Amino acid sequence: MRIQCPFCGERDLSEFSYRGDAGFKRPDAAAPDAGARFFEEVYLRDNPAGPHEELWYHLYGCRSWIKVNRNTRTHEILAVSRP
Amino acid sequence: MSDSLAFAPRSPLAAVGPAAAAPVSAPAPAAAAVPVAAPGVTAAVLDGFGLATVLARKGSSQTLAQRARERFGIDLPTAPTLSAASGVAFAGTGPGAWLAMADRGGNGFAAKLMTDLDGVASVSDQSDGYVLIRLTGARVRDALSKLVPIDLHPRAFKAGDVASTVASHIGVTLWRPADGPDAAHVFEVALFRSLARSFWHALADAAAEYGFAVHPP
Amino acid sequence: MRYSIFNLVRQAFTHHRGWGPAWRDAAPKRAYDVIIVGGGGHGLATAHYLSKVHGISNVAVIEKGWIGSGNAGRNTTIIRSNYLLPGNNPFYELSMKLWEGLEQDVNYNAMVSQRGVLNLYHSDAQRDAYARRGNGMLLHGVDAELLDAQGVKRMLPFLDFDNARFPIQGGLLQRRGGTARHDAVVWGYARAASSRGVDIIQNCEVTGFIRDSGRIVGVETTRGAIRAQKVGLAVAGSTSRLAAMADLRLPIESHVLQAFVTEAIKPFIPGVVTFGAGHFYISQSDKGSLVFGGDLDGYNSYAQRGNLPTVEDVCEGGMALMPALGRVRVLRSWGGIMDMSMDGSPIIDHTPVPGLYLNAGWCYGGFKATPASGWCFAHLLARDEPHEVARAYRLDRFAKGYLIDEKGVGAQPNLH
Amino acid sequence: MSSARDRIPSQPYRLPHHGIVDRAHPLGFEFDGRRYSGFAGDTLASALLAAGVRLVGRSFKYHRPRGIVAAGSEEPNALVELRSGARREANTRATVAELFEGLVARSQNAWPSVGFDVGAVNSLLSPIFVAGFYYKTFMWPAAFWEKLYEPIIRRAAGLGRASHDSDPDTYDKAHAFCDVLVIGGGPAGLAAALAAGRSGARVILCDEDFVLGGRLNGDRHVIDDMSGRDWVWRVETELRSMPGVRIMARTTVFGTYDDGLTGARTFGALERVSDHLAVPQAHRPRQRLWKIIARQSVLAAGAVERPLVFGGNDRPGVMMAAAVRTYLNRFGVAPGRRAAIFTSGDDGWRTAADLVQAGVSVEAVIDSRPDVDPALVRAAERGHVQVLLSSQVVGTHGRQRLSSISVRGADGRLARFAVDLLAVSGGWNPSVALSTHPGEKPRWSPGISAFVPGDLPRAMSAAGACTGSLALADSLKEGAGAGARAAAATGFNAGAVPAWKSSDDRVRSSPLWFVEDFDGKAFVDFQHDVTYEDVVLAEREGYRSVEHLKRYTTLGMATDQGKTSSVNGLAIMAALTGRSIPDVGTTSARPPYTPVSIGALAGSHRGKHFRPTRLTAGHDWAQERGATFVETGQWLRAQWFTAPGETNWQETVSREVRAVRSSVGVCDVSTLGKIDIQGADAGAFLDRVYINMFSTLPVGKARYGLMLREDGFVMDDGTTAQLAKDHYVMSTTTANAAGVMQHLEHARQVLWPELDVQIVSVTEQWAQYAIAGPKARQLLERLLGDAFEVSDRAFPYLACSQFSWRNLPVRLFRISFSGELAYEFAVPARYGDAAIRAIVRAGETLDVTPYGTEALGVMRIEKGHVAGNELNGTTTAADLGLGRMMSKKKDFIGRVLAERPGLTDPERPTLIGVKPVDRSARLYGGAHFLALGAVPSLENDQGYLTSVAYSPMLGHWIGLGFLKRGPERHGERLRAFCPIRGGDAEVEVVSPLFFDPEGGRLHV
Ligand SMILES: Cc1cc2nc3c(=O)[nH]c(=O)nc-3n(C[C@H](O)[C@H](O)[C@H](O)COP(=O)(O)OP(=O)(O)OC[C@H]3O[C@@H](n4cnc5c(N)ncnc54)[C@H](O)[C@@H]3O)c2cc1C
Ligand SMILES: NC(=O)c1ccc[n+]([C@@H]2O[C@H](COP(=O)([O-])OP(=O)(O)OC[C@H]3O[C@@H](n4cnc5c(N)ncnc54)[C@H](O)[C@@H]3O)[C@@H](O)[C@H]2O)c1
């Protein structure tokens, strides 16, 4: 698998480290339902079989976090962007 | 002070450096298709340079670029490339991130950058954090291609290009200065000093079949 | 016909014409008491114990492909009960006990081979962590020994003791650990369950759930609707996809784990060895192949295959541990889809949706769990209450914070 | 050489003129202890055939005699142990092993010898050893399995013996990038490479063979009025003249892996750099793993000929028809003297023709088809070859090699032919594997009755026999077209696509999947001894899915991965179940295409170089001082410094501790992570990543901070100092340095991109030394002179500063891990070596003592400071007794989820200290706490010991651990139970602060 880093260009998988679902939005800690919201954000996943928005870190490159849209059935990379 | 004489800098490659470095190994026979004449790869450990990471402060990339032009006559690269002028060079290593280098000046260089770029960039001295190795020779690309997973063909990696990548489990940043007099490509590799000996071993290993020589800087 | 040497010899004289199908390849009926989705080890074991222990035989196991096509058919077959945490330890020990009686229970030789599982350690801190784990095992009556480097060397002289980057200081040994023949486990449970009337329905994919005022009363499949009072999910890597059909989001990600097998060679490696400092573990199958693996590739995947960086990482670990492996050849590599939970431990519980029960989150460790998982899931389905050794495997533990995190890496599934 | 020649026995089966072996270079070799000779250009197989050796091994299960079947990498039978000692390679295919002078090989799986193999009794028991027999038995009595049955099965299993010694050869890895990768160097591949190469594209051409040409080496062909060989030579010469083209012979592309957005795809390839030599040359690896990244690829892997399933089809002397042609035409070897052909297509007839041409007498061509092209028949009869149509071979005879065959004619009558060679042709299976690795399924082609590539992976095309276009003319045409199109797709114009005239070898064939009522055993998978009956049994027992068939009978699971057997197997299953072959489907091909050594996949990353080693600037100095080093992650750290006369490490460590506590010690702490954090919002940023406040920290001050993961558990700790306005330096634990850096980058780039914060690791820039002990200040005064004032007033506890010393920018922190008056002094790493020497010199008269991580550990336990053992990823701030640090005034990572009931449960084990009641008793890390008198059980488990040490200050062992409701239980007595290490001590629960609880020593 090769990932197109917006800064470095297309690089081998081995240069990156994976975090997972890019959907994570940090909820407002002051909100009354903060506990439930944080639980959902941190623990629950759609985990789709198909296109998946995910975060990768260009560990051995420019150290950018990048957002990759990848098909989890075929590993086909569909799009790459800065988060 | 008496012992200030003894108080000298020391490269992690001092031990393996020119002297003790892997001997110029006999180039492998014709089978390996090496020019039996010269060693295919030569390395030099650089010294005395100044090095610093320069990170643009939020929303000040414009002013930073301007300062760089004023103070160093350099157009800050916004891509993984190298801009050099009068002994100073900036390598683009990430969005809003550069590795600034001066052939000489050691830690003083970072100090100067801090004042020159005050308020527009965060500067951290790395003069001691990295070792720099210059590589050249007819087979330098063959040797490097055993270490790094990037395309070093001149079509893909032109003179002045910069890449941060991994060389057998070791993070490196390398760039291509102008070719040497013998028209052979030149690469300079920067890596964390603590890993210098491991990298050196991997390099000597990779270059051995082409003949590996070490030159004093 | 019973499987025995006696019948085997008798059949030899009649060209084995007397053997019938190991299990009935059933067509779906309109309704069952219980439907288990997933014809892997867990689903089939659940059906077996439902019928044998709880007398519930009007059961269907629904498999989208052929039974054992999932992780049961592609895992590295290690069985052990050397767990650290109280939430896990008794469950896996029950599983080990069930393994020990499995052949007699199902009359199918699953080649349970208790030749020991050895986890190497390379530092004092690792040793103390293993001591803590081993003591926990002993507290529960599970066998455990802590070997020093010499002890390891006596067992495995061919490991690298002289030139290692991370010298071997010793290992935690569970002699009762070992391996079992993965396919035979699937076929054995299928045969036993089928003989008690369980319908094993292959090539039948569940595509949705039938609901009646919020409650799940059956499944839609590629072979039509099938009704049931209770539906249990045992679909491992596909858990999230089925949960989604019931509008559930789960604390699970699907990741690919690769495995490797070498050309068959004469006996070399006794038991199972895991290399703590590298990502590598290895054993030798009855057929002579070395079976080995390492880390997850690390990204979400449903593709059942991985990439080269992991292949290299695993083989580097292998060479670092056993320099004699250099000339042994990898014959085949493949991948399976892990249902990685957020704390690395499984879930056996009701779901918020009435009528729907969940058995998931097995990560890369669910083969060893197969018997106990079936045992406890059957118990839950039959009695509507968790089996005592599976109490900790609640679905709400993530929200409540009662996590069972053996590795201590938190909600980052690819690190478990 | 002459002496060599003398001892070379004759090669009775070598033809006088045929082939491309180098007759000027005879090579001596040894097989099963006997010496033979062959020529350069031979494989072990061709040399053995030339020498008349037919029996080369024994089969897996029944130990049947087996010979050479094929001439390529698909060989199922002729597996040998190649080389000896530590270089022994099990299961090496004789058909791809290049001959070299002195080659030594042994046959496998036979005892005492292949000729007389005791294991062969299995053959007699074969009626019992049917597919899956072991699943049905060995169950009673249960205890016998481990002790008796399994050991027997295991000894019987396996083929060759692997060496148990460390592999003496080396391996390496390399990356190659190209516009067009051509897989296969037969006519299709050569044509593709040529077309692409002429366009100026960067082309790589791989062939697993050591000569290019593919089938052109084995067949007699004419291309543009020259022989196929000459054509190959011509094309190869042109390719070698192109700078952009790289030809890689002896290189097998073994795997197709994933691509990226641009379509560039990664392929795994294995180059056998030195396998054709007795030992590798200096500095050259045995094999090299290539990772080839190609923008476009052309699969031109050819096709594998299919055996026929009939009685005794495994007897030595039964060979594939195309392989026979290869031995004749490429190696100049006649695999027999009296031959017959058994074929279901025209292909076999060409073998007959080549045999006749080579002077081998051909007794008969047996073709299962009722009618064939009359031209073939006429040609055969001209060569005095008897032709039998609608006929089948039903059995073979001969003890360890073929002596005759039984043929059932069209009229059903049996006839016998005395032959020592039977060439078999059942059609061709295109080599589609590499086109299916990414998950695509092959497609059934009724035209050639075989699977051909289905949808191809992106940016891959296929040409030649691997697409089912079996004829030479088509291979050339498709190859050239595919090469040109691939180049064009990468932006290179190939211009005129090359074209050639070639001899027509278009063939007709109609499949014969198995021979009805044959006698003896009819093998489908030779290596695994899977017979026709085994497939029948599998069907009967319900293992009808092709995947169940494979797993139950092990069909296609041998080292050849079913290259010759799979399709026949599933065709038989189709017939038995009345389904079509595509309905039965096929099993999936997986990497590697042919087996790849683990050594090559590991490359040079073995032994000490398995992973890089990180060394501090003070490493050489420490080594001079006799340090013992310990691996901490990738770092090597000084564990202790043994002094003359010291006999065990504890003595050493205790001395180091006493020295620090009584005078002064110095320790290299450079490995701790150091992160520069700058920017207008740096303080605010720290407030969000630490549980406690940092925005309130004044310039020139340091503070201890604790960091949580978002799930509320502790991630890391360390001190962070504000050196200058908006410039902080954070320290992390050695173990978590990289993880914390990534965590902070995530917070900065993803969570709060609006903040003005810049972070960078400066771990490597600074060599940092802890100088600790009552005399630390004196030492510093001597070291720094008037460069800096270190009095308690000028530089109190938790002060920090950067200043110039010896014209160097240096940093000083007054922080303490040992609980003593202590400083950490940081200098630019280039001067780290000089600095540590200067520190020691400055401390000479204060008898400054270097101390290592072990003493550091003892002292932090004496002070109840938590470290790695306590920060194990499952502990909360409260568990560590640091709950009060959690600021209520702000949000921070981990705050909300840390409030979950499970993390605030009062029953959670919490940090305590313990002392043995009997002060002489030893404590063990990993012991569990039990109430006195409680039976050891999980129910009674109260917690566990994480860190223990012998405290030289207190004169007994002490420990830190986690205990349920710990803090309420100081003074209580418990049992620290460590059966696994034979430890069992009564301990008293105390505060974790064992030494100087008031902390007076810090502030002097
Ligand atoms: C490479 C690898 C190595 C491993 N090594 C080990 C090990 O050494 N030890 C160990 O203990 N564990 C190991 N595991 C983990 C273990 O294999 C799994 O945890 C375990 O097999 C999961 O339980 P299962 O057998 O029921 O899952 P599966 O066999 O995957 O069963 C799930 C079944 O559900 C079916 N299914 C999915 N969706 C549907 C649908 N919509 N309708 C109908 N059916 C459906 C699937 O086809 C599949 O057959 C390994 C796993 C892998 C992949
Ligand atoms: N007349 C027939 O029935 C018939 C049938 C089959 C083949 N043929 C002949 O076969 C030839 C077809 O040409 P072609 O080029 O398609 O096939 P080919 O068999 O001539 O060449 C394929 C080449 O690919 C190499 N190869 C295979 N897999 C490889 C891998 N994974 N990595 C590296 N190399 C690999 C092989 O070593 C071989 O040299 C023609 O000469 C044709 O006459 C004829």
Ligand SMILES: Cc1cc2nc3c(=O)[nH]c(=O)nc-3n(C[C@H](O)[C@H](O)[C@H](O)COP(=O)(O)O)c2cc1C
């Ligand atoms: C324990 C074990 C042993 C295996 N041994 C072999 C083997 O000897 N030969 C082989 O071809 N495949 C072997 N396999 C791999 C299977 O052929 C197959 O690749 C795996 O079950 C995954 O299925 P799939 O590749 O069809 O997706 C083995 C698998 C496992 C789990």
Ligand SMILES: [Zn+2]
């Ligand atoms: Zn990048």
